Amino acid sequence: MVSVLVIDDEEDIRDILIYNLKKEGFNAYAAENGEKGMELLKSVHPDLVLLDVMMPGMDGIEVCEAIRNLPGLERTLICFLTARSEDYSQIAGLDAGADDYVSKPIKPKVLISRIKAMLRRKGMVEPEEKSADGRLVINRDKYLVERNGEVMHLPRKEFELLALLASRPGHVFERDVILEKVWGTDIVVGDRTIDVHVRKLREKIGEGMIKTIKGIGYKFVEQLS
Amino acid sequence: MVSVLVIDDEEDIRDILIYNLKKEGFNAYAAENGEKGMELLKSVHPDLVLLDVMMPGMDGIEVCEAIRNLPGLERTLICFLTARSEDYSQIAGLDAGADDYVSKPIKPKVLISRIKAMLRRKGMVEPEEKSADGRLVINRDKYLVERNGEVMHLPRKEFELLALLASRPGHVFERDVILEKVWGTDIVVGDRTIDVHVRKLREKIGEGMIKTIKGIGYKFVEQLS
DNA sequence: TTGTATCCATGTATATTTCATAAATTCGCT
């Protein structure tokens, strides 16, 4: 099930969001400030964080940047909650790595709709109908990858590698970046390990999907319109 | 280059959006109603459509759904422009397949920021370093060089060399500076190595781009804008 | 056992560098 963490210092807001999120079938958690939010984040690993910008202590921007630097949470969705006038926050927030933002006062129906749109973009909820054009749908929730309606299970490392590459089609991930994001900074593995995992991925999802950029790294192919 | 189509019935809005989009380096097109927008869509295949919801004739929702059903345009980004109060439109718009929406009155900086966030999510653009030069775009994110819409891949040393020269068009880089920046201080290579790489670059990106300053080094030609 | 992850040895493609020679430019001299 998709889980959502709300970080906001106003109790009323937390309550109303939790209520609506649960009503929609999400797992909902709340924290009243950035520090407590970070604690919860490390234990529950939510799929989405709703993050108030203006908070005492760590503000939303700081929390957002901290999340982006936490290993394993780089792909957590982040949505800012901003007061109507805070244009600067909007820009800074998106640049800080947020995926979206919603202006206060928050209308629950709008928020839910935006959340669903975000999840859909990440392939985290089943889209009703999918195009049979060979595109991949990556379901992080279940460690499944779907291609043309056919689902396949991938081992953890292969899945993480694929999810990383596919998160930004066209972007070239350098080998050391891949090592850091998929294996972590502390683990030491040989250079050939990446190749081997790429090979297995290619065997499973098809040859054309992952391209080698010699001397640099790998990329997931862009869509050809 | 990323191209954007604006569909809005208000001329003022169209003008201001076109102006700002072009200033940011996008290819910008405009249409004054849904029908004309659809015509343009089929010919220019834009990457992103900015779509007014309330329009005489086809409204934004209808256009959005029509776009999603056009072969080849399923993945075109769609961003709605909505009046502040139209909550229903917001929800319907996102459900109709829009990727985002921006409320009027539109603040150009906010809009541009949102556009970039959308493109980034699709991996379509990287704001990093490009030479503001119309003819050659160096995309470090994708390790690609684009010339007149045609993309090419360069090997590592050639790419780094080109990126260095193009980072300051008109500036003459001395040979030892090039060696230091591209090859590093510890590596020792013969002097002819630079020439050979320059030659390969010229073969690939065209003869006129890199000029030799005999006895000193090389420079990337300045643009005559 | 089966599935997963890593490593190793080898082959192969390609990137990079070197080299010999030609062409271009600069310099020194009258």
Added chain:
DNA sequence: AGCGAATTTATGAAATATACATGGATACAA
């Protein structure tokens, strides 16, 4: 200026180095 010599860069081809793909081996755990 003109002319040849010296210096510097361009060019073609070949040699070397590097990075990746691949098949298979190993280790370990469920």
